[in-house]
Amino acid sequence: MTQEKQRLVIVGNGMAPGRMLEELFDRAPDVYDVTIFNAEPRVNYDRIMLSPVLSGEKTFEDIVIHDDAWYAERGVTLHRGEKVAKIDRAAKMVTSEGGLAASYDKLVIATGSSPFIIPVPGHQLPGVLAYRDLDDVDGMLGACAKGGRAVVIGGGLLGLEAAAGLKAQGMDVTVLHLMPTLMERQLDAAAGYLLQRELESRGIDVRCGANTKAIHGETCVEAVELEDGTMIDASLVVMAVGIRPSADLAKEAGLEIGRGIVTDATLRTSDPDVFSVGECTEVDGRVYGLVAPLYTMAKVAAEHLTGPSEAAFKHAETPTKLKVTGINLYSVGEFGDAEGTEDVVLRDAMRGTYKRVILKDNKVIGAVLYGDVADGMWYNEMLKSGEDVSEFRDTLIFGQAYQGGGGADPLAIVANLADDAEICGCNGICKGDIVNAITEKGLASLDGVRAHTKASASCGTCTGLVEDLMTLTLGDDFAAGAPAGMCGCTTHSHGDVRRLIKAKELKSIPEVIQELEWTTPEGCAKCRPALNYYLVSDWPGEYVDDMQSRFINERVHANIQKDGTYSVVPRMFGGITTPDELRAIADVADKFEIPTVKVTGGQRIDLLGVKKEDLIPVWDDLNKAGMISGAAYAKGLRTVKTCVGSDWCRFGTQDSTGLGIKLEQLLWGAWSPAKLKLAVSGCPRNCSESTCKDIGIICVDSGYEILYGGAAGLHIQGTTMLGKVPTEQDVLETVGALTQYYRETGYYLERIYKWADRIGYDHIKSVIYDDLEQRAAYFDRFIFSQKFAQIDPWAERVAGAEAHEFAPLADLTLEAAE
Amino acid sequence: MNIQVSADAVQWTLVGAVTDIPRQGARCVKRGDMTVAVFRTSDDRVFALEDKCPHKNGPLSQGIVHDGCVTCPLHNWVISLETGSAQGADEGQTASFPVKVEDGRIYLSL
Ligand code: SRM
Ligand SMILES: Cc1cc2nc3c(=O)[nH]c(=O)nc-3n(C[C@H](O)[C@H](O)[C@H](O)COP(=O)(O)OP(=O)(O)OC[C@H]3O[C@@H](n4cnc5c(N)ncnc54)[C@H](O)[C@@H]3O)c2cc1C
Ligand code: SF4
Ligand code: FES
Numbered sequence: 001m002t003q004e005k006q007r008l009v010i011v012g013n014g015m016a017p018g019r020m021l022e023e024l025f026d027r028a029p030d031v032y033d034v035t036i037f038n039a040e041p042r043v044n045y046d047r048i049m050l051s052p053v054l055s056g057e058k059t060f061e062d063i064v065i066h067d068d069a070w071y072a073e074r075g076v077t078l079h080r081g082e083k084v085a086k087i088d089r090a091a092k093m094v095t096s097e098g099g100l101a102a103s104y105d106k107l108v109i110a111t112g113s114s115p116f117i118i119p120v121p122g123h124q125l126p127g128v129l130a131y132r133d134l135d136d137v138d139g140m141l142g143a144c145a146k147g148g149r150a151v152v153i154g155g156g157l158l159g160l161e162a163a164a165g166l167k168a169q170g171m172d173v174t175v176l177h178l179m180p181t182l183m184e185r186q187l188d189a190a191a192g193y194l195l196q197r198e199l200e201s202r203g204i205d206v207r208c209g210a211n212t213k214a215i216h217g218e219t220c221v222e223a224v225e226l227e228d229g230t231m232i233d234a235s236l237v238v239m240a241v242g243i244r245p246s247a248d249l250a251k252e253a254g255l256e257i258g259r260g261i262v263t264d265a266t267l268r269t270s271d272p273d274v275f276s277v278g279e280c281t282e283v284d285g286r287v288y289g290l291v292a293p294l295y296t297m298a299k300v301a302a303e304h305l306t307g308p309s310e311a312a313f314k315h316a317e318t319p320t321k322l323k324v325t326g327i328n329l330y331s332v333g334e335f336g337d338a339e340g341t342e343d344v345v346l347r348d349a350m351r352g353t354y355k356r357v358i359l360k361d362n363k364v365i366g367a368v369l370y371g372d373v374a375d376g377m378w379y380n381e382m383l384k385s386g387e388d389v390s391e392f393r394d395t396l397i398f399g400q401a402y403q404g405g406g407g408a409d410p411l412a413i414v415a416n417l418a419d420d421a422e423i424c425g426c427n428g429i430c431k432g433d434i435v436n437a438i439t440e441k442g443l444a445s446l447d448g449v450r451a452h453t454k455a456s457a458s459c460g461t462c463t464g465l466v467e468d469l470m471t472l473t474l475g476d477d478f479a480a481g482a483p484a485g486m487c488g489c490t491t492h493s494h495g496d497v498r499r500l501i502k503a504k505e506l507k508s509i510p511e512v513i514q515e516l517e518w519t520t521p522e523g524c525a526k527c528r529p530a531l532n533y534y535l536v537s538d539w540p541g542e543y544v545d546d547m548q549s550r551f552i553n554e555r556v557h558a559n560i561q562k563d564g565t566y567s568v569v570p571r572m573f574g575g576i577t578t579p580d581e582l583r584a585i586a587d588v589a590d591k592f593e594i595p596t597v598k599v600t601g602g603q604r605i606d607l608l609g610v611k612k613e614d615l616i617p618v619w620d621d622l623n624k625a626g627m628i629s630g631a632a633y634a635k636g637l638r639t640v641k642t643c644v645g646s647d648w649c650r651f652g653t654q655d656s657t658g659l660g661i662k663l664e665q666l667l668w669g670a671w672s673p674a675k676l677k678l679a680v681s682g683c684p685r686n687c688s689e690s691t692c693k694d695i696g697i698i699c700v701d702s703g704y705e706i707l708y709g710g711a712a713g714l715h716i717q718g719t720t721m722l723g724k725v726p727t728e729q730d731v732l733e734t735v736g737a738l739t740q741y742y743r744e745t746g747y748y749l750e751r752i753y754k755w756a757d758r759i760g761y762d763h764i765k766s767v768i769y770d771d772l773e774q775r776a777a778y779f780d781r782f783i784f785s786q787k788f789a790q791i792d793p794w795a796e797r798v799a800g801a802e803a804h805e806f807a808p809l810a811d812l813t814l815e816a817a818e
Numbered sequence: 819m820n821i822q823v824s825a826d827a828v829q830w831t832l833v834g835a836v837t838d839i840p841r842q843g844a845r846c847v848k849r850g851d852m853t854v855a856v857f858r859t860s861d862d863r864v865f866a867l868e869d870k871c872p873h874k875n876g877p878l879s880q881g882i883v884h885d886g887c888v889t890c891p892l893h894n895w896v897i898s899l900e901t902g903s904a905q906g907a908d909e910g911q912t913a914s915f916p917v918k919v920e921d922g923r924i925y926l927s928l
Contacts, residue, residue: 069873448906452907520884520885521860521885522842522860522885523884524882524884524885524889524896525881525882525884525894528882528884547840547843548841548842548843548882548883549842549882552880552881552891555880556880560877560880560891560892562874562892564875564876564877564880804838804840804843808845808848808853809833809839809847810833810848811848811849812833812847812848812849812928813848
């Protein structure tokens with residue numbers, strides 16, 4: 001007999017209830033039918049990683065915690081964009097603003113916090129944002145696209161992360177902070193000052209003791225006025241001045257409210273069928289604003305929802321870290337000048353580091369570290385254990401390495417930690433948990449440890465410690481700190497492999513795997529395509545392309561779609577086509593019943609939804625009309641976009657269309673580390689968007705400006721000038737040489753802008769632009785390699801190559817029907 | 819290959835020769851609505867899986883074959899050729915079918 005499931009309704013879908021559900025399904029997958037109402041129109045995501053999304057280091061997809069499949073597999077109903085308006089405890093029912101209702105046996109309120117908005121005049125103007133959810137980040141990114149100055153009000157954790165992210169997106173940034181030093185709740189004045197200096201050296205304007213009086217603007221934000229009359233121009237204002245637990249809904253439902261929704265140590269509110277977890281919760285008189293205690297709440301609540309349990313929430317100090325790349329700070333516990341406390345301080349002005357440990361009755365009660373934070377965890381351990389430190393008080397401040405037995409080796413510090421020492425603060429994962437997972441599950445990669453233990457999977461600041469633990473546990477098998485191997489099959493980095501292929505004259509994938517001591521017999525889906533590219537690029541005319549090491553798109557020269565059909569994009573040199581070509585495309589679309597014909601963002605036409613069996617006849621027809629593959633699938637030359645130029649345009653200075661066609665004729669067929677896109681604009685108005693391409697040309701009266709290193713995909717950045725040349729022939733030669741230099745030294749999947757960042761723009765200029773001999777040598781090698789690359793893959797396959805790819809091995813349908 | 823099933827229960831169907839499939843490659847066998855992917859490894863073992871990734875039905879026959887596994891072309895899940903199970907932290911399983919190779923010819927039991 002199956003038991004009727006109970007109904008669990010959750011209000012809010014933030015990090016706390018997300019974790020609670022994981023704990024709940026781990027313990028009892030079948031006890032509840034779960035319904036979630038979330039005011040935000042999206043799935044559960046890692047809110048603490050919004051700053052990397054803002055700065056462009058991550059995408060939203062990267063920070064999703066539970067995707068659609070997760071809810072589907074567990075039968076959870078998620079109402080997105082449905083804010084709960086009312087809880088009727090008598091009827092045990094909640095109703096959303098949109099009128100959706102759900103009855104519950106148990107209810108969990110997890111409404112989180114609301115950002116505080118200072119009600120100064122102008123705070124409702126468009127362009128004034130809080131920093132709490134993805135919509136705020138999207139709003140900020142929208143403002144970044146327009147540029148100008150962002151004023152961030154609030155110099156705490158969130159405000160500074162926002163400021164660093166906005167700076168990374170190219171905004172001018174001013175931080176206004178009311179108090180005399182930054183992050184005064186977590187840092188003492190000295191560390192706050194060091195932090196301010198560091199931010200200023202990165203070009204962020206920091207003003208402490210600044211009181212905002214008003215925000216000005218007619219239809220949107222234009223300026224911020226301070227109490228002292230100072231006016232600061234602004235196109236965006238971000239308020240990050242604090243949060244308030246969202247407890248109104250619970251209050252209206254008649255639950256007991258203090259600073260937040262009051263619960264006992266089991267997370268039950270004043271109504272025993274209603275729980276509360278997260279930032280909205282007040283437990284034992286405290287409310288919280290960091291995930292570690294919320295995750296503890298999640299676990300305790302899950303215990304009590306799934307059965308009788310002794311679990312109780314206990315307060316613990318959570319260390320604070322600022323997630324701004326390159327800034328290290330750590331603070332935990334108390335550091336005010338309370339009575340009976342003593343300070344031990346160490347300053348190293350040269351290295352810009354600062355350490356302060358606060359003692360009371362010979363016990364550590366707080367620590368603030370800036371610059372060198374390696375010992376933070378050690379102090380936190382002493383804080384938690386309440387150990388008497390009088391014996392080593394004199395050397396305490398120098399850190400664990402200076403204590404007897406420790407030695408100066410950083411690994412020794414980790415080795416000396418107790419098994420229950422917490423490594424990942426966000427997820428409450430201890431050293432013992434990680435070591436066990438590594439040994440029992442045979443984990444050999446950081447990703448594996450993340451997947452199985454969650455350690456370092458939230459804010460990521462403990463990644464170094466986790467790597468140290470892996471080194472300790474796995475010994476030589478895991479070399480932390482060394483440049484990461486290309487993939488799990490080898491410890492050699494891409495750079496090593498490229499060098500060794502040349503030095504040892506390795507000319508096939510099995511040879512590389514053998515000679516460079518791969519740990520797997522035949523590589524994996526990550527390293528094989530990379531090796532194949534390196535060999536294609538290093539041994540033109542000699543190496544035989546290994547089709548089985550190419551991604552399907554490059555194997556069948558079309559792009560796989562989500563339903564397993566393909567898209568076909570014929571080349572249209574420089575974006576120019578003819579009525580005959582268009583007729584042939586139309587005929588093909590009719591003949592093969594191709595469902596979608598689309599103009600791409602790359603100035604050509606995409607035929608989408610072609611069945612695999614039809615690829616060859618489709619190509620045959622297109623070939624007959626004179627068209628070849630557009631390589632829309634290739635880590636290689638894609639498109640050369642052009643504008644109309646001097647032929648037609650009243651501003652055109654040169655024949656940009658003609659030059660684009662010549663460039664595409666020169667470059668097509670070339671394989672490169674990642675895709676390669678060009679554009680030629682006829683004048684600096686830049687209608688073909690040359691300034692965000694891998695390589696862009698801008699025609700001017702006196703010649704051609706060659707630009708490169710632009711990006712307009714996951715990352716957005718303008719190009720850098722390589723140099724100006726007088727003739728079309730110079731353009732072709734310089735671009736060919738630049739492409740070849742990139743082909744020979746780039747790492748697989750490294751776009752030109754990343755390659756140039758690594759190699760150095762000045763260096764590239766000195767090789768390809770300033771040194772005419774080298775330019776010519778690279779160009780010659782490019783031309784040689786093109787002899788073997790400029791063969792239309794469609795024509796080859798129409799003629800019979802790789803036939804096995806396109807026909808099934810057998811069709812048993814008829815036999816089965818008989 | 820190497821799957822023991824009671825002899826009379828199994829109906830073997832000839833689908834082609836081992837050499838019809840490239841090493842570290844796959845070909846498809848169709849039957850009605852179902853497509854079966856038949857894989858050949860670098861050491862000439864042959865495996866058959868339904869051509870549907872447990873993640874979002876990606877065509878496994880189009881993936882890259884390595885070390886007894888195939889990496890799905892859509893989102894890079896790694897699936898064991900022998901069991902059809904997803905490897906690593908991913909969870910899910912694709913149906914696998916018995917295969918027998920005699921005189922270089924491949925027989926499937928579907
Ligand atoms: C068809 C097209 C969209 C359209 O309908 O217009 C397109 C479609 C795809 N793009 Fe794109 N991109 C298209 C222009 C662009 C552009 C605009 C441009 O080229 O001017 C960009 C931004 C510029 C750039 O490349 O940085 C662009 C940035 C991306 C990215 C992000 C790349 C990056 O380094 O950040 C990806 C993902 C990737 O490559 O890993 C991507 C990937 C894809 C893939 C291949 C996704 C995939 O892996 O299956 C899509 C293939 C669909 C198909 O089967 O045809 N597409 N994609 C455009 C084809 C242009 C062409 O004629 O070849
Ligand atoms: C940019 C940023 C960086 C941060 N960095 C860190 C960090 O480094 N370390 C750390 O520990 N913490 C960090 N935090 C704090 C951390 O994100 C929060 O403590 C945590 O997300 C709170 O989780 P929660 O589940 O309580 O609430 P939330 O994640 O805020 O979720 C509450 C959800 O409930 C929804 N909701 C509210 N009312 C209703 C209603 N009536 N009906 C339906 N839905 C409703 C809201 O829309 C929201 O989606 C950061 C926060 C931000 C914004
Ligand atoms: S075509 Fe490009 S932007 Fe559109 S969904 Fe595909 S990858 Fe994303
Ligand atoms: S469908 Fe195979 S990995 Fe997504």
